[in-house]
Amino acid sequence: MATVNKNYDKLQGAYMFGEVAKRMKDFVEKNPGMEIFRLGIGDTTQPLTPTVIKGLKEKVKKLGSIKTYTGYGHPQGDIRLRTALAEFYKKRKIDLALEEIFISDGAKSDSGNIASIFGLDSIVAIADPVYPVYLDSNVIAGRTGEFKNGKYEGIVYMSCNEENGFVPALPKSKADLIYICSPNNPTGSVATHKQLKAFVDYALKNKSVIIFDACYVQYISDKSLPKSIYEIEGAKKCAIEINSFSKWSGFTGVRLGWTVVPMDLVVEDAPEGKLNNLWNRRQSTMFNGASNISTEGGLAVLSESGFKESKKLIAYYMDNAKKIKQSLAALGFKVFGGENAPYIWLKAPKNLTSWKFFDKLLKEAHVVVTPGSLFGREGEGYVRLSTFADKRDVKKAMESIKKNLKI
């Protein structure tokens, strides 16, 4: 008799965006023809840039000819792309060997699968609120107990709130795997060099491993803020970094990301290189590489012209961020994030819950956001606004909130 993995039953409801989509759909059906402004899901809306399109087209053409056709690639990913990424890091004075870089189909897969190389007895620390994949993947793996009073037993939660500027403080109790997302999804906050150093020092002292999600680092314009965990001394000994082309190059549908597992990374019971070797084994056993077409797109992004074009894309979304932030602040809202990140973290007025404020914004202003409570208990009372929208929609959304929202 086959049995099911009962850890799935511990998970809370369906995946977060399901309920948002459902309420939006219900509203649209009840109000046919009504214009809706979608600032909910962090999904890019602006087209791929000319250099990327050119790279993709050329690869497709090559796949149609016997002389240039290619099948399976290198298990760790195209060597040209890994070389380009190593150069990308070198600009920030970070030296990585090619075998430390693993190309993937995106940060979600890597974030979800990375814990497979660690023991089930490793204690997990996560920020609260945060992107739910880190937590859910560990629930599925069996690293948690039941969900009680808004928290999973066995998880060390690192609160992010107004008092600490939404950047997590060090774990209050022993933690072995520490997930950090900076710039943070959903709060849009960014950890400083000093704040990250505290985590690296903690990890080195406690033989913990930091899993650093750097998906939004290209949105950092403040030159004093770190764009990679490896800018912190000692981080190569204690940190894995996950990154993606999705949000800064419009690859949400194209699918391409990468993960860095340094050779120097050590844990108490395994020698140098061991974790790199395990991730290599995990990926070569259970993954067959990113699409070779997407790979060529990534190479185009990292070219001189491609990189410049991506900067323009980033500027476009950050212009949205500025407009949203200014408009909402002018209406008296408490608004966070959106300065070095593509997310705005908005405090609900009059102590409304996240869902109550979500419904109000949808029904009165026809603006879709994401309830903060979906990202963790500490997200209650907030909503997340995504700036990955068309600027005309952003303008209309802000006008609609100003005109129609009964505050």
Next chain:
Amino acid sequence: MATVNKNYDKLQGAYMFGEVAKRMKDFVEKNPGMEIFRLGIGDTTQPLTPTVIKGLKEKVKKLGSIKTYTGYGHPQGDIRLRTALAEFYKKRKIDLALEEIFISDGAKSDSGNIASIFGLDSIVAIADPVYPVYLDSNVIAGRTGEFKNGKYEGIVYMSCNEENGFVPALPKSKADLIYICSPNNPTGSVATHKQLKAFVDYALKNKSVIIFDACYVQYISDKSLPKSIYEIEGAKKCAIEINSFSKWSGFTGVRLGWTVVPMDLVVEDAPEGKLNNLWNRRQSTMFNGASNISTEGGLAVLSESGFKESKKLIAYYMDNAKKIKQSLAALGFKVFGGENAPYIWLKAPKNLTSWKFFDKLLKEAHVVVTPGSLFGREGEGYVRLSTFADKRDVKKAMESIKKNLKI
């Protein structure tokens, strides 16, 4: 202190193709300029067909325009592709609902990840020899004991040998998750309707789940042989089917596959729809969909012209199979498979081991194959020849074997 997942240490050596690649590289370095004939890895060599190229190009163009750009897709995969796949199954009188089909980046990921939805106490049965992903993913998950005398403790091995025509007999002891690959990689054998029915009956009786890898079914030309497990009555109650565009449409580098988890599928401790729901949760939590470009390629494959072109690709490789089989049989070798499958299973002469015969073929005839022992203990004494080669290379390889191999 973080710990590592010690199950990885149970795995045998590096991923199988590593040593093959190493020996080939050593040989090439010692014999510069020597022509090598690669019949080792099952990697396609013929270009994507015109209809597929057209589909891919059109999608790339669309991604470059604001009006037609798309980001994240539906969590289960593009509805048009799932509809096309449902129609594809309908041709074989199999009715599937769209929510029973999950699009992925390929069969390797799905084969490796599918066991995540089952309990760790479920006992795994696998054919021997077989594609190593089924076994390795379960070793990593912790469903096995140590590796002793060529076998993992806790695994039920289903021997495939000359006596049973390389089609596994039913598990000799209780098994809960039964992996079947038909046409089989590496032996090229295909289970008959009657043989699969025995497995379905076993699974229904014992509340087991069959994980059916159908990646090579398009190579079946014998109309009496089943191309889907769902051709067997009752299979929807007990079987998951994994499939891919890789081998019959040249998508090994493009990456696209699908998995069917029927609503009717039940296990003792969970109601109808539960396993479908769990796989949905696994994929929506830890995977962000196949590339939207690859998806468009898949749609093109399933179009009328695309399907016809894929048939020609299949015929090309099967022509290689015929040539290899005839040439080797004429030399007195015992040759199996290659009639409804793209793999040839060749018995080593004079009781040579797989590796000894591999070395002999490489050094004397400059032909690269895959040692059968890499696929399991029962594969010892055989080698696998892949027909995914250029026909000129196949011709030269056979001439070289005839002329140079000292049998």
